[in-house]
Amino acid sequence: MALIVQKFGGTSVGDIEKIKHVATIAKAAHDAGNKVVVVVSAMAGETNKLVDFCSALMDPPDPREYDMVVSTGEQVTIGLLAMALKVMGVEAVSLLGSQVPIRTDDVHIKARIQKIEGGKIRRNLKANRIVIIPGFQGINARGDVTTLGRGGSDTSAVAVAAALKADVCEIYTDVEGIFTADPNVVIDARKISRISYDEMLEMASQGAKVLQIRSVEFAKKYNVPLHVRSTFTGAEGTWVTKEDEEMENVVVSGVTCDKNEAKISILRVPDKPGIAAKIFGPIAEANINVDMIIQNISIDGFTDLTFTVTRTDLTQALEIVRRVAEKIGAKDVLTEEKVAKVAVIGTGMRSHSGIASKMFKALAKEGINIMMISTSEIKVSCIIERKYSELAVRVLHDAFDLGTETV
Amino acid sequence: MALIVQKFGGTSVGDIEKIKHVATIAKAAHDAGNKVVVVVSAMAGETNKLVDFCSALMDPPDPREYDMVVSTGEQVTIGLLAMALKVMGVEAVSLLGSQVPIRTDDVHIKARIQKIEGGKIRRNLKANRIVIIPGFQGINARGDVTTLGRGGSDTSAVAVAAALKADVCEIYTDVEGIFTADPNVVIDARKISRISYDEMLEMASQGAKVLQIRSVEFAKKYNVPLHVRSTFTGAEGTWVTKEDEEMENVVVSGVTCDKNEAKISILRVPDKPGIAAKIFGPIAEANINVDMIIQNISIDGFTDLTFTVTRTDLTQALEIVRRVAEKIGAKDVLTEEKVAKVAVIGTGMRSHSGIASKMFKALAKEGINIMMISTSEIKVSCIIERKYSELAVRVLHDAFDLGTETV
Numbered sequence: 001m002a003l004i005v006q007k008f009g010g011t012s013v014g015d016i017e018k019i020k021h022v023a024t025i026a027k028a029a030h031d032a033g034n035k036v037v038v039v040v041s042a043m044a045g046e047t048n049k050l051v052d053f054c055s056a057l058m059d060p061p062d063p064r065e066y067d068m069v070v071s072t073g074e075q076v077t078i079g080l081l082a083m084a085l086k087v088m089g090v091e092a093v094s095l096l097g098s099q100v101p102i103r104t105d106d107v108h109i110k111a112r113i114q115k116i117e118g119g120k121i122r123r124n125l126k127a128n129r130i131v132i133i134p135g136f137q138g139i140n141a142r143g144d145v146t147t148l149g150r151g152g153s154d155t156s157a158v159a160v161a162a163a164l165k166a167d168v169c170e171i172y173t174d175v176e177g178i179f180t181a182d183p184n185v186v187i188d189a190r191k192i193s194r195i196s197y198d199e200m201l202e203m204a205s206q207g208a209k210v211l212q213i214r215s216v217e218f219a220k221k222y223n224v225p226l227h228v229r230s231t232f233t234g235a236e237g238t239w240v241t242k243e244d245e246e247m248e249n250v251v252v253s254g255v256t257c258d259k260n261e262a263k264i265s266i267l268r269v270p271d272k273p274g275i276a277a278k279i280f281g282p283i284a285e286a287n288i289n290v291d292m293i294i295q296n297i298s299i300d301g302f303t304d305l306t307f308t309v310t311r312t313d314l315t316q317a318l319e320i321v322r323r324v325a326e327k328i329g330a331k332d333v334l335t336e337e338k339v340a341k342v343a344v345i346g347t348g349m350r351s352h353s354g355i356a357s358k359m360f361k362a363l364a365k366e367g368i369n370i371m372m373i374s375t376s377e378i379k380v381s382c383i384i385e386r387k388y389s390e391l392a393v394r395v396l397h398d399a400f401d402l403g404t405e406t407v
Numbered sequence: 408m409a410l411i412v413q414k415f416g417g418t419s420v421g422d423i424e425k426i427k428h429v430a431t432i433a434k435a436a437h438d439a440g441n442k443v444v445v446v447v448s449a450m451a452g453e454t455n456k457l458v459d460f461c462s463a464l465m466d467p468p469d470p471r472e473y474d475m476v477v478s479t480g481e482q483v484t485i486g487l488l489a490m491a492l493k494v495m496g497v498e499a500v501s502l503l504g505s506q507v508p509i510r511t512d513d514v515h516i517k518a519r520i521q522k523i524e525g526g527k528i529r530r531n532l533k534a535n536r537i538v539i540i541p542g543f544q545g546i547n548a549r550g551d552v553t554t555l556g557r558g559g560s561d562t563s564a565v566a567v568a569a570a571l572k573a574d575v576c577e578i579y580t581d582v583e584g585i586f587t588a589d590p591n592v593v594i595d596a597r598k599i600s601r602i603s604y605d606e607m608l609e610m611a612s613q614g615a616k617v618l619q620i621r622s623v624e625f626a627k628k629y630n631v632p633l634h635v636r637s638t639f640t641g642a643e644g645t646w647v648t649k650e651d652e653e654m655e656n657v658v659v660s661g662v663t664c665d666k667n668e669a670k671i672s673i674l675r676v677p678d679k680p681g682i683a684a685k686i687f688g689p690i691a692e693a694n695i696n697v698d699m700i701i702q703n704i705s706i707d708g709f710t711d712l713t714f715t716v717t718r719t720d721l722t723q724a725l726e727i728v729r730r731v732a733e734k735i736g737a738k739d740v741l742t743e744e745k746v747a748k749v750a751v752i753g754t755g756m757r758s759h760s761g762i763a764s765k766m767f768k769a770l771a772k773e774g775i776n777i778m779m780i781s782t783s784e785i786k787v788s789c790i791i792e793r794k795y796s797e798l799a800v801r802v803l804h805d806a807f808d809l810g811t812e813t814v
Contacts, residue, residue, distance in 0.1 A: 016463045050483065056423045058490040068486035068501050072479035076457065079475035083465040094475050098505065099550060143506060
């Protein structure tokens with residue numbers, strides 16, 4: 001008998017029939033003798049509708065009132081799912097974020113969970129009930145409804161699992177798990193059966209569609225095993241857990257590609273101490289995430305600085321950079337939007353050398369030029385021309401033998 | 408400076424533009440120096456959509472989970488209205504039923520308000536904010552969301568007004584007030600400027616479309632002046648208040664007609680003590696409201712018993728009555744669906760005689776047969792054939808000179 005937290009996203013509860021299907025999954029786990037907590041999102045489309053209502057009245061919307069409005073989507077789903085289960089003869093009860101309670105900080109719209117009190121959930125589990133909790137919502141110290149930001153339901157689920165010391169947090173989704181590469185690009189991409197939290201975080205660009213990054217960080221911090229699996233097939237999916245020996249033997253777990261990158265170069269920056277802070281300070285203040293940063297060697301006291309941001313942030317970042325560049329006396333600012341980032345990821349890299357050079361060779365063989373390189377302990381990523389994205393992924397998937405059934 | 412509670416129904420907040428319009432009404436009252444509390448329903452259609460979701464999963468739905476789901480409609484509106492006001496530069500804050508709190512009993516789906524704690528509302532009013540509260544919802548002693556039953560928003564508004572000792576509870580609606588008769592039937596029907604709680608209760612069949620009856624009972628009990636007025640014209644509407652001298656001078660305030668009646672007759676009932684209880688006990692237990700009851704004089708130890716119920720309850724009532732009739736040895740059970748109830752209502756009847764006979768004469772003059780008669784201190788009502796409904800209303804409206812501008 002285990003304690004299982006199951007999380008279902010908006011497409012999994014998109015209509016009445018789908019909610020019934022979710023109920024059968026939760027019931028099956030319950031019937032097998034497990035204690036089951038279900039965390040659900042709003043029905044697909046509902047949150048967008050509510051957000052549109054808010055924007056039509058006030059843009060940007062008042063954060064407190066926005067949370068009051070958009071948190072209702074999940075509230076509808078929990079009540080409906082409880083009814084679907086009751087009809088099947090399973091005792092079930094829905095609990096709002098304020099009833100659990102799920103305590104968050106005071107930052108409306110993107111609140112962070114501070115503490116989940118497990119007592120009420122545990123009492124209901126003990127009474128043999130399936131407990132249903134809305135994702136995405138919490139309550140602050142003043143008793144106001146808060147929301148965790150889009151995709152926050154994953155984080156809710158992991159946080160609930162951590163608070164209850166659950167045996168597993170199952171993330172149900174419309175794909176079968178995490179793959180060695182995007183199956184739409186690589187025909188023999190393989191479902192990964194086990195992967196470490198760190199690898200999952202590095203596979204963000206692929207995983208973000210499936211798992212919210214914050215939830216993986218949370219799972220790693222509290223050591224909550226995640227099981228990413230399909231709502232529709234019932235097959236085993238991908239387990240995301242802490243590293244073990246077996247994982248260390250896998251040199252490369254997967255290949256990812258992120259097309260949502262843009263490159264900014266500042267030419268002939270006077271190379272003085274503090275210059276990087278002058279440039280990246282204002283960018284950070286504008287809440288823009290910088291991914292890779294490369295600074296070339298200094299010649300004549302000048303250097304070139306290149307970095308990447310997500311494409312959606314490009315316009316705003318550029319404005320800031322141009323202002324700063326003028327102030328510090330840089331020569332010019334260039335941008336390149338038609339780029340992509342490909343990466344090979346694997347825990348085993350720590351103990352294997354030659355991964356980077358193998359990657360560079362494979363790309364070179366196809367005539368793909370590498371514009372920037374960045375490495376971590378378990379990842380090598382390269383910025384390339386965007387038009388080569390799919391080709392690069394296929395080439396790397398082959399080069400590291402990911403399609404064959406290596407363990 | 409007054410303390411005003413304003414209530415807006417679903418059609419008044421049916422879309423974003425209408426919510427903006429409601430905000431201008433609340434703002435105008437606030438700008439005029441009043442303290443303003445606004446109680447709102449769900450956007451038109453939303454509650455039905457949510458109820459349909461529930462019914463599709465579980466019929467009848469689980470009461471607690473039903474309340475969890477359907478209470479979200481109002482929650483959306485309060486947040487949106489708060490934003491609409493903030494955009495106009497007015498400080499506003501929404502408070503959930505659980506935040507006020509609006510404490511109810513434990514009967515989900517048709518909870519009754521037990522206590523409204525005014526402290527949080529008052530503190531916000533003092534800070535010069537417009538306070539926005541969802542109609543229809545409350546919280547029980549266990550901290551679970553409850554709802555008051557359809558149309559409960561009127562009751563919420565009046566209860567809030569009573570708790571705050573507000574100067575007036577304004578009920579905004581899509582008509583201009585309460586009329587001497589249905590303006591669709593009587594061309595010269597006149598808007599009533601002042602009416603007593605008791606008259607309003609008797610005018611239920613007309614008023615129910617505008618005011619929930621329970622809210623009027625509540626207003627009477629706590630002496631909350633109601634002002635029924637149009638969301639769209641801004642004109643003075645109808646004040647519903649406690650009786651005063653002026654009202655006593657008005658013999659007949661209005662004529663109503665209720666077509667939602669059906670008649671059941673039990674023939675040759677053995678006339679023994681306790682027989683009425685045997686018949687009406689099971690009907691009451693089935694939660695069926697009986698309106699008029701007439702028992703004819705007893706002949707040979709047998710009597711005929713006739714009563715009316717709402718048409719929607721007819722089938723169920725008939726089942727019960729047939730079972731009981733057989734048990735007590737009555738001869739037969741007859742029903743008549745094609746009936747209507749017309750009534751003349753007025754506080755002044757208490758001190759004026761001859762109203763009933765004037766009514767009977769007016770109906771007789773048009774050849775309208777009276778099937779049943781019932782009277783109260785301030786009302787005479789007759790069951791007639793339904794096809795004469797409109798004619799009867801017009802005839803009575805004329806007979807009592809309601810169309811002319813009598814005060």
